[in-house]
Amino acid sequence: MKTKVAIIGSGPSGLLLGHLLRAAGIECIILERQTRDYVESRIRAGVLETVTTDLMRQLGVDQRMNEEGLIEEGFNLADGERLIRIDITRLTGKHVMVYGQTELTRDLIAAAPDRGLEIVFEAKDVALHDLEGSPSVSYSKDGISHRIECDFIAGCDGFHGPSRKAIPAHLVREYEREYPFGWLGVLADVPPCHPELIYSNGPRGFALASMRSATRSRYYIQVPLTEKVEDWPEERLWDELALRFDPISERGVTRGPALEMSIAPLRSYVFETMQHGRLFLAGDSAHIVPPTGAKGLNLAASDVAYLSDALIAHYRGGDDAGLNGYAARALSRIWKAERFSWYLTKLMHRFPEDGAFEHRMQLAELDYVASSEAMQTVIAENYVGLPL
Template sequence: MSKRVKVGIIGSGPAGLLLGQLLHRAGIETVILERRSQDYVLGRIRAGVLEQGAVGLMDKAGCGTRLHSEGLVHAGVNLAFDGELHRIDLEELTGGDTVMVYGQTEVTHDLMDARAEVGAPTIYEADKVQPHDFDGQSPYLTYEKDGRSHRLDCDFIAGCDGYHGISRQSAPQNILKTYERIYPFGWLGLLADVPPANHELVYANSARGFALCSMRSLERSRYYIQCDLNDAVEAWSDEAFWDELRHRLPDRLAQCVTTGPSIEKSIAPLRSFVAEPLRFGRLFLCGDAGHIVPPTGAKGLNLAASDVHYLYEALAAYYRDGSEAGIDGYSAAALARVWKAERFSWWFTTMMHRFPDDGPFGQKIQEAELDYLVGSRAAATSLAENYVGLPY
């Protein structure tokens, strides 16, 4: 079976759904192909801190109502080290910018609901998706569904299918360049229906390793501790996790940790990764398909949103007035912001974690960096500007 659409989107994560909703509101027809089921996509536990730019895009997509009613506005962020808690006033240092705590699962839910409401098609459990002829004027996608082969002709293909997706794998390897750094540790994360230990996020540097106190709501908390890459989730009981977390926090904060049974517990490796370019003819890479950041600094979902911003603006201009300037400039514009976020995430990760080969000298450098950061308005402003998100 064959069908024609203006933009074929691979992947129904936040990047694909957000791009599809923005394009729909601009009168540009899309079809989203997703390898997994809808329930599987909604079941993924991911990031929960949105920059103002991402919030603005959700509003532009007509999906901001629940976000503004249930999301938590955070005007500051906290660094814990040497037994003390130090608050960085994001709002004051940036002239009014804040971040919004709202889970990626909720973002996905809102975008899925909006797409269903307008009847825009998403094909779940589409198997063997493959982009073709994107180096010419007539690209198309093939896939299998319910044992039948299908073809989707389109003007453009947006690859929003994540790090392991087919989009980047299909790019010509003689053109594609990749840059990567693998970190020698992971994050053990625990989700629990308990009130958060602090009303704002806390990033902790301790002699035992990094810890993060985060949240999804006022009743649901997300905590992380730095762990060995060879650790097994099964080796960590809930009790062992809570004990280790409290050991890595200042005493005053540790006493505020409310424990409870875990809803979800997992270990995530950390890596920095960038693919260049993000455009191959009429195929565009967007979000995790083109880049990965360590979760320190909460940039993954926000970088996907900024890619969507640039790609949406480019495609809207093309269909509105025939201009290809945005399409031609998409990769450079998106990558300029990507690399700045990569730098920030690398710097923040390096400053907050214990690295096995750094030794006492490395620990002293971290302590000096943190002491300078909380004592210098210029340094704190730099962190604040990057944390709330650089402008598009």
Template sequence: MRTQVAIIGGGPAGLLLQQLLHVAGVTSVVLEQRSRDYVEARIRAGVLEMGTVGLLEQVGVDGRMAREGLIHDGFALALDGEIHRIDLRDLTGGSTVMVYGQTEVTKDLIEAAIARATPLVFEAEGVALHGLDTDAPFVTYTKDGVNQRLDCDFVAGCDGYHGVSRTSIPADVLKTYEKVYPFGWLGILADVPPCDHELIYSNHERGFALASMRSNLRSRYYIQAPVDEDLAAWPDERIWDELALRLGPAAAAGMTRGPSLEKSIAPLRSFVAEPMSWGRLFLAGDAAHIVPPTGAKGLNLAASDVHYLAEALTGFYANGAADGLTGYSAKALARVWKAERFSWWFTGLTHRFPDTDDFSRRMQRAEIDYIVGSHAAQVTVAENYVGLPY
């Protein structure tokens, strides 16, 4: 089998790239290691920048999002229960964010791929990349016990942090940067109305907490906890009690408790791999970078990556221009590092670290007080939160 672009990974990055290429008349095949049921069941973030929303509109995969997504004009920053609102729309001249779960985005993109017959291969096992430093790369894999070969012009590595794509770049070429945070997020998903109509990021003496949602009837909450914490030690009632304490009395008054649908602890890390391309291989999304979830940049960075990559590939096939491909890594990384900085900063502002002493705590309080009292500081926060321009 032959295609123009082999896309490794059937998450939102790979699926969105395929639809962008399809609209531009470029052929591709998506290879995904997991089953469709597994991919569609993964619980992930749910805040979309307007740039991401625009890309979904561009490929015509926005119908359900337009009906069910929640437009948020702002978010709240809380300090020991005292809530301060950041008005995104006012501070940025009209920009907002959309709350629509990554799980739903993935489902919509899979449905689009099936409807448009853009090839999508689930349970592709043993994927290996070959000839990446030649003009004739190819991919081998096994499907239903049968060895397969996919010839292509280019390979897009959208297979996440643990995928094969990044590790296919020679070690003497690739440089990585990483910060592992000494805590995780203990998350609970419940079919209850959210405690507020917007997100609340809380810095509390006992640690960080976040009140979020997936819809008007489904809530997602997080608390900072040790990454090796035993979930059995956190029955639902204990989590609800801790959330009420850390989010403060106003949020607690609006909180509806209910049984958890899903409960997990996610580690936090900042990670960047450079370059994001080598030979005929181009990395996008979590294959190239990870951000802590504070500020919800993960999916949105993947979207900007595939926007740049789709533009570069479309330009190559339209007129033979290779400058977009050669410049892809530098262009994508310029935005990646800015988003990494914001996520790192926001995490530092809202969480308690093992070495957070009284002085450090006072510095956090002083910075939040400064943001609350400074229009210029709020503009900076808002511009980064809604997403820097592509």
């Protein structure tokens, strides 16, 4: 098989890139290790920056997002006793949209056949070859071996995929910060306790009240890495959430059967070698952010915006400036998003090594945010998404 661009991974970054290239008339194929059902059922983030919603609208895959997504003009930080509302629309003129990554993925997959975008699900044993010469990708499906010859490979296959591992070790530049706790999350078909998100650093520690729709809620609390989901029966978690959010939220916590419960560790990670030969990394294969700032999916979208522009310029006019400068351009935005996610994580969580002094510093910072429009503007600009 031959194509122009072989895309590894059918998460949002791979799907968005595939659609953008096909819209420009560029041949591409997406290879995905998992089944379609598995990909479409993964529970992920749900807050979309303008850069992400703009790409969906540019592609004309925005109908359901526009109908079902919730426009959020602000969000809240809490110190356990009060809400500090960050009015992102007044401060920036923009807003974010609550629309689950699961739904966005389904929309992009459903639109693929009509756009001529081929997705090969259950592609096993994916391997990348000759990245500095004539690249190709090999894989097996249903016991049959296949090879795709291509001009470029886009590694959109996440932290555990083969693309990043194909880069020679002596060229690797990576940076990592692992946090000493995780997020225990519950998804349930119950109305949210508050019209907007609440990030709380109260007496009982960090908690987040979020939503996926007007009838589906997503809650998280900070837990030690030693905790297991089995340690948290549903009633125990609902009791804990009620203690944290009933005093500060508009409606209080509504309980219901859990659709999903899981514990996710938190990590900051940047793989700066985003480009090697004819391989380009995008999304989680190149960076991981703590979910505190809602940046993971949105950073993937900005990577794809840069990379698609660069590939289109190459094929339309032989201009390779965008390809040569892709990593530097993407990393400039990545590191700023990493900084913001790190800042919110430090501000809103209890770290095991910290004592009373550090917690007083958090409360002083929150008090400063509450009284300073300049500080609120900084937070709002970062939360809604920095310009491309």
